[in-house]
Amino acid sequence: MPSSNIVLTNVRIFDGSQLTEPTSIAFNGGVIVPPDALPGTETVDCGGATLLPGLFDAHVHLLFPDDLVKLAAHGVTTALDMACWPPERVDSFRGHTPDIRSAGTPAIGGGGNHARMPGMPHDAILSNPGQAEHFVAQRVAEGADYIKVVIEGDLLSQATIDAVVTAGKARGRLTVAHASSVDAYRRAVQANADVITHAPRDGVLDTDIVAQMVQQQQVVVPTLAMMEAVIKGLAPAGQDYAFSRDSVTALHAAGVPILAGTDAFSGPAPLPNPVSHGSSIHRELELLVEAGLSEAAALRSATDLVAQQFNLTDRGALTPGLRADAILVDGDPLADIRATRNIRRIWASGVSVTSN
Ligand SMILES: [Zn+2]
Structure with missing residues (x-):
């Protein structure tokens, strides 16, 4: 056209x-x-x-062509997929609107929720740090734009997380760590992943960890829309949306770049109110303002800040x-x-x- x-x-x-x-x-x-x-x-x-500027969603999952249609219809012109497989599916989404980038297959530990996701490739599951180099080489060969590692409890050892981040950086890729608890954040900070996504639902990040993130120039995609949906839909014991929101408030106040992403996903999920592609980016902007970002900072979190952090300088x-x-x-x-x-x-x- x-x-x-x-x-x-x-x-x-x-x-x-x-x-x-x-x-x-x-x-x-x-x-x-x-x-x-x-x-x-x-x-x-x-x-x-x-x-x-056209909006970025810095955390989506792509499953169906209609996901792209919905994103575009709500003003998302660039979408960063944070785990999609197999590589042929990722390729089928390239060259359309929105323009996409993808992590492809994520690195996960065995036995958790992610390992049970339908069709999760075998080579996603790492059991020791010695597998990290091969994992990253495979992703790079498949065309992954960045490397994603899912930190959930102790399903991956710290040494394995560290090895994935090190191998990703050695190949010139940004590394993105999934972390939705204070403990997972601690592990992602220790590994010095470039980007941490989600926000803790079980506590507020303390000043020491926030200071270390500032010093390491780490970036956060908190996906507050998904944190809100999980708390509202599942009400997990000991978790509260206020922990996620207050963590973002602390990170933003300290100067950690906050990027707008939603974790929109159209596959089978245990959530009664799933986070929908496209409309959710507008909810995310509202939640970022509620967490203390100015309206201008929220708009930048969905536009030039993402471009800058993900090196999409065009x-x-x-x-x-x-x-x-x-x-x-x-x-x-x-x-x-x-x-x-x-x-x-x-x-x-x-x-x-x-x-x-
Ligand atoms: Zn996600």
């Missing part, structure tokens, strides 16, 4: 901290260009509406030369973050997407 050449006029643009006065912006050949450089074919008067802001990924919304999300739901138009690489 050819990308359209389009000029948007009378539009207020989110520049990373505030909205500009009404101005013009243009897309040509799939990238953002200055409006004066374009012999425009289509002009859209936006009536003072707000233009945001996108994430409404700047000439970058991919023309953008959403036009009614209202001012800097005054009320819920305005991101009021989507009027979506463009991915300059191509108009049907909104929800």
